[in-house]
Amino acid sequence: MSRANKKQVVKVLQPLDVAILKGLYEYRALSTEQIMRRYELSRWYTYKKLRILRNSRLISTHPISGYLVNQKRQGSYHRISEIGISCLREQGVPVERRADQLRVNIRHLPFLLSTNDVMIDLETYGWEMKDSRSVKEKFELNRGANVQGMLKSPRGTEYLFYTFLHGVGMKNLMKVSKELMDVSNPNYILFAKSAASYMKIVEHLSTNVSVIVQCQSLKVFPYTFAKYYLRHFEDESNVMKFLEDYEIYDLSFKTDFKDTRKKKYDGLERIVRHEGEEKYLINLLDTDLVKIYNIRQYRKEMYELDGRKVLVITTPMTRHTHEQLLGEIRHIDYLEIDSGDLIDYLSAI
Structure with a gap:
């Protein structure tokens, strides 16, 4: 065989080879684009490295096309x-599963x-992930359960999460609702890949009080926006720093809750000064359905006794949805944060 036709193979495993193999073991499958991003490689070098690993029978490569209806090769x-x-x-890497x-x-x-x-974007910001198989084993779920895995934030909060593609059927939503009831985990994140799926998820789950009341958080995100938001804003103290540019100042640390007028209501712990008034702040940039439920429990008679409005942080894209979910509550003020400005801010940190 001529030198030109001889296939290149791995002679000695390099640190990058080990890193890619370890990533494929942990993530089970990665696209060419994801490998290029995760390991910060040029396109040319990514193709070369994968070809050598494939020639060495260390990896296998498969087309993505054909797995979604009307999808061209991806x-x-x-x-x-x-x-x-x-x-x-x-190499001393702990591995338990077979290929x-x-x-x-x-x-x-x-x-x-x-x-x-999502994880490739978040892992450099301190997030960790457990795959769906680990989660199903931990919670004793059957193999057909929809849960995609568990995300652990830099603060240590663990979220079970679900991903919804462009089409969301009612049968699928009902199955997910049942899983949310059966697992009884406190925190969830739901990723929606289209505006239609986002709306369908919100509309369905917002009426399922039996699910909402057993959660500490039930966040519904547009897929792309989530990858920016979760970098820093999962920690609400970072949200507060951002909101200082909008002349919103946290007063919670010095508010005297011994005064009966200053009673705490479920989910309304953060008090801010905005436009010369004390208000309860609710950040709905994450469309957390538990927060929406808590606002709805702060009824007119409670507001008249307490005197503080609720200041809801929203965006122009989601304000209409949030207003629909909150109904005709009049003691709410809305502050819109432009989505583009938000993404620019989070990208620059």
């Missing part, structure tokens, strides 16, 4: 092979790749 995704797992073991245990059902592939896309 590039390739890659999986670690049994030989690749053996190499990781030889066939990491195989992805083609129906679940779009959800997995979407999930991995």
Whole structure:
């Protein structure tokens, strides 16, 4: 065989080779684009490195096309092979699963790749992820459960999460609602990949009080916006720093709650000064349905006794939805934050 036709193979595993194999083991599947982003490689070098790993039978490569209705080819995704797992073991990397245990059902592939896309953006900001199999084992769920995995924030809060693609059927929503009831985890994040799926999720779950009351948080995000928001704003103290530019100042640390007029209501713990008034602040940039439920419990008679309005932080894109969910409550003020300004701010940090 001529030198030109000879396939390049791995002679000695390099640190980058080990890192890519470890990533494929942890994430089960990564697209070419995701590998390029995660390891900060040029497109040319990514293709070269993957070709060498494939020639060495350390990974396998598969087309993404055909897994969604009317979807054209969307590039390739890659999986670690049994030989690749053996190499990781030889490198001292703890591995427990075989390659066939990491195989992805083609129906679940779009959800997995979407999930991995979020994590690649968030892991550099201190987020960690456990995959769906680990979560199903922990909560004793059957293999067909919809939960995509668990995200752990830099503050240590653990969120079970779900990803919804462009079409969301009522049967699927009912199944997810049942899972939310059965698992009884305190915190959830739901990612919606289209405006239509976002609205359908919000409309359905906002009326399911039995689910909402057992959660500490039930956040519904447009998929792309979530990847920016969760970098820093999962920690609401960072939201407060941002809102100082809008002349909103936190008074919670010095408010005397011994005064009966200053009674705390569920979910209304943060008091701010805005436009010369004391108000309860609710950040709905995350469309947390638990927060919306708590606002609705702060009824007119409570407001008349307490005297503080609720200041809701929203965006021009979500304000109408939030107003619909909150109904005809008159003791609410809305502050719109432009989504573009928000993303610019979060991108610059």
